[in-house]
Amino acid sequence: MxxxxxxxxxxxxxxxxxxxxxxxxxxxxxxxxxxxxxxxxxxxTPEHIVEAAIKALKDGAHGYTPSVGILPLREAVSRDLNRRYGVEVDPNLVMIVPGGKVTMYAAIRLFGEPGAEILYPDPGFPIYRSMIEHTGATPVPVPIREENGFAFSAEETLALITPRTRLLIINSPANAGIAALDGxxxxxxxxxxxxxxxxxxxxxxxxxxxxxxxxxxxxxxxxxxxxxxxxxxxxxxxxxxxxxxxxxxxxxxxxxxxxxxxxxxxxxxxxxxxxxxxxxxxxxxxxxxxxx
Amino acid sequence: MxxxxxxxxxxxxxxxxxxxxxxxxxxxxxxxxxxxxxxxxxxxTPEHIVEAAIKALKDGAHGYTPSVGILPLREAVSRDLNRRYGVEVDPNLVMIVPGGKVTMYAAIRLFGEPGAEILYPDPGFPIYRSMIEHTGATPVPVPIREENGFAFSAEETLALITPRTRLLIINSPANAGIAALDGxxxxxxxxxxxxxxxxxxxxxxxxxxxxxxxxxxxxxxxxxxxxxxxxxxxxxxxxxxxxxxxxxxxxxxxxxxxxxxxxxxxxxxxxxxxxxxxxxxxxxxxxxxxxx
The missing domain is CATH 3.90.1150.10 (Aspartate Aminotransferase, domain 1)
Known part of the structure; x- marks a missing residue:
């Protein structure tokens, strides 16, 4: 069996x-x-992105890449974060992944286990709770209320933190928009x-x-x-x-x-x-x- | 901390x-x-594969795909398995993944936990043992000996199976070659x-x-x-x-x-x-x- x-x-x-x-x-x-x-x-997909992909294919970018992503892309992400939020992020702390679910999977697996508590926005992406339960951790919903403009309340969130809290998932504004980098x-x-x-x-x-x-x-x-x-x-x-x-x-x-x-x-x-x-x-x- | x-x-x-x-x-x-x-x-990468990728980009294949992979590709894998080994494999049982490590990760995670034993080829791909230990399962090396032409011995392998064996990883010939599908x-x-x-x-x-x-x-x-x-x-x-x-x-x-x-x-x-x-x-x- x-x-x-x-x-x-x-x-x-x-x-x-x-x-x-x-x-x-x-x-x-x-x-x-x-x-x-x-x-x-x-x-x-915008034409300049499609053209860049076609050029890379023609130029022979066919082999293995570093598993964290190629450096020029990580540098572009770092520049974009600086432009948007004024923060300095070392490109070596940037990791490129194929889609959003991978980040949730990795982060929740890294911290989730029986006895740990993980705070996540509710209502929110259903995979948060699914993954937390998969790891055996306790899912702790952070209420996202219409009366707060569908943002989380700092007071309400802080009150949910205990010594067993391992991870706090924040997504603000909820389900944020398109990331356009250089170009x-x-x-x-x-x-x-x-x-x-x-x-x-x-x-x-x-x-x-x-x-x-x-x-x-x-x-x-x-x-x-x-x-x-x-x-x-x-x-x-x-x-x-x-x-x-x-x-x-x-x-x-x-x-x-x-x-x-x-x-x-x-x-x-x-x-x-x-x-x-x-x-x-x-x-x-x-x-x-x-x-x- | x-x-x-x-x-x-x-x-x-x-x-x-x-x-x-x-x-x-x-x-x-x-x-x-x-x-x-x-x-x-x-x-x-062979030119016809590069050209197919460029055509897909130009034709606008830019959106989400089914997470198991697009049906025409799964059907091509099924046909290829039939050509190579004479077996009939339902395309709905084929899953497309980006690289080999994903299959090991998924299979070992699906079966590995403390108390379970997983047999793997040794010497072999180092990630087998790494992933088995990650899940808490017990790694059980199946010796791949030069005197057997670097193949596993059926007798030796069978003797290592216990009631706690959950998964047996076979790779023969070890680190097998290029899979070329249609085209x-x-x-x-x-x-x-x-x-x-x-x-x-x-x-x-x-x-x-x-x-x-x-x-x-x-x-x-x-x-x-x-x-x-x-x-x-x-x-x-x-x-x-x-x-x-x-x-x-x-x-x-x-x-x-x-x-x-x-x-x-x-x-x-x-x-x-x-x-x-x-x-x-x-x-x-x-x-x-x-x-x-």
Whole structure:
């Protein structure tokens, strides 16, 4: 019989991918689905980055690189941190990794074990809690409250620290935006401008829905509307009904943590046209269901 | 004080990289060093693979992919396994990962914990033992003996299996060669032919050295000569002296396991010219030191 380490039974799922699978299955059945569930930007990578990758391939940059990343890239990160925050960071303390989850995995594995406590933002990225539980450490949610503008409260966070606290995960603004390093910034500026237009569209549209209010998000491309005024007691049930009945895929707030009840998450990494159509469908659905 | 999980104190080093660092430092001092320590092939990636990568970049394959890899690649792996070994492997059971160490990390983490025993080839890739010790499992070396043609013995391996054995790592032929999937094979054929020429050069040259004998390797691009006849009791001391005094970087067999004493490892992922020069230097060194 195959015996694996118990810790692998304690890895959670990122429910956005389950919603994506269900949305894909409904679309395969011929249903018209607008997917605001997943945060997959609909922009191509800026052209100068693509050209740099093609040049590296042609120039023969094909062999092993240092496992922490090539020095010119680490130096560029250091310069960018200096430009943004005025801090001096030694490039030898910079490590390049393929994606964000790797950093969480490494940091949580490095500090997490039974008896240790790890503080993490809640609602937040579901993988924080999943990884903490995987290591056997105790997950301690730091509440991210709408009344604090979805930032953490220093007092509340400090009060959660104990002698067993090993790691405190901070992400502020929550799910921060695009990191553009050296090179022309026009493409990035254009993307940011377009996300800004969509953000205004989403926030205005959500605030016009019956029972819904939405603060303006300050990072990334997600809105986190408060839906507690809709009469739906369960945000996950509302998300599921929106997908099945109105053809709009969104994620229920509880998929991002215990403090996520009463909220939905919508990605606006989608076209303005799709965002408008999705808002109309949600409006129709909520008016019909409120009337029912 | 920073407290990290004990397991990270049990991660070993791959000494080939320490030798590489020393060789690089000596070269920076102006010393003429031939590096046969590291297995970094000196061929460019075949052109059709580079062209496919450039096409994908131009076509806009820039977004998230499934975490197990895109289906066409998993299907190509499945077809390749069928061509090579006549087996049918469902592409849904194929997972694409960036490099070999990831597979070892995942497999050993999945099965390794205190009380479990993991069998691994010795001499072999140093990361096997390092990762097994990291998980707290007991590393059980499977001797890879010259008298068995550097293959594992089925009897010896079976005798090491106990009720606590969780994982048995087999790599045969040890450190196997290049996997070329679909697409033109000319470039791969040319590489294999060149490695074949270099292999003959290395094996013949090593067998001509005083006190050295070398079997013909059957995979990858490493020779593992027996140096017990040189009078050097420690293969690591010999490797170190070859680097410091003769300017040839090679790795001592003990860096690959407890059964590696009495051997050196030479990579022949280097030019024929460099290989010839390195063999001459080794010859001069061994004759001088044998005479001393």
């Amino acid at each position: 195959l015996t694996t380490v118990d810790a692998f039974g304690r890895i959670g799922e990122e429910n956005a991918f389950a919603v994506l699978a269900r949305a894909t299955a409904l679309a395969a059945e011929g249903r018209d689905i607008i997917n605001l569930g997943i945060g997959q930007p609909d922009f191509r 022309p910034h026009e493409a990035v500026t254009a993307m940011v401008a377009e996300f800004d237009r969509r953000r205004a569209l989403v926030v205005e549209g959500l605030n016009a829905l019956p029972g819904v209010s939405c603060a303006t998000p300050r990072g990334a491309f997600y809105a986190f509307p408060n839906v507690s005024g809709t009469g739906w007691g369960s945000a996950k049930a509302l998300a599921s009904a929106l997908l099945e009945e109105a053809g709009v895929a969104v994620i229920g707030g509880p998929d991002f943590g215990v403090h996520g009840e009463g909220y939905l998450r919508l990605s606006y990494a989608n076209s303005a046209e799709n965002i408008r159509a999705a808002l109309e469908r949600m409006d129709g659905f909520l008016r019909k269901r409120a009337a029912a | 920073l407290t990290t999980v004990d397991a990270f104190g049990r991660i070993g080093e791959e000494n080939a990289f320490a030798v590489l660092a020393r060789a690089t430092a000596l070269a920076a001092e102006g010393r003429d060093i031939i590096n046969l320590g590291i297995g970094q092939p000196d061929f460019r 033109p094979h000319e470039a791969v054929t040319a590489m294999v032919a060149e490695f074949d020429r270099r292999r003959a050069l290395v094996v013949e040259g090593l067998n001509a050295l005083p006190g050295v004998s070398c079997a013909t390797p059957r995979g990858a691009f490493y020779a593992f000569p027996n140096v017990s006849g040189t009078g050097w009791g420690s293969a690591k001391a010999l490797a170190s002296a070859l680097l410091e005094e003769a300017g040839v970087a090679v790795i001592g067999g003990p860096d690959f396991g407890v059964h590696g004493e009495g051997y050196l490892r030479l990579s022949y992922a280097n030019s024929a010219e460099n290989i010839r020069a390195a063999l001459e230097r080794m010859d001069g060194f061994l004759r001088k030191r044998a005479a001393a």
